[in-house]
Amino acid sequence: MSLGLGIVLVVIGAILTYALNVTVDWIDLQLVGYILMAAGAVIIVIGIILLVRRRRTIATSHTSVDPTTGDRMTRAENSTPEDPTL
Secondary structure (H helix, E strand, O other): HHHHHHHHHHHHHHHHHHHHOOOOOOOOHHHHHHHHHHHHHHHHHHHHHHHHHHHEEEEEEEEEOOOOOEEEEEEEEEEEOOOOOO
């Protein structure tokens, strides 16, 4: 979501800065365009950082048979990998 919002802000800012030739007395559209492009770039960087830092979990399930009763036992575990590259 944050990557999409950042891209939209950059596009709207670029349109305001480079594509419009409208002068308005009470606001500088080029400055607003530059501000929107900068805000979009910041949001894109924050979105990428959040995607990289997202926690991942590993789900493992072990099934075994109890030799004395013959019952099937299942054990499920959820763990977070210690290696940050995983």
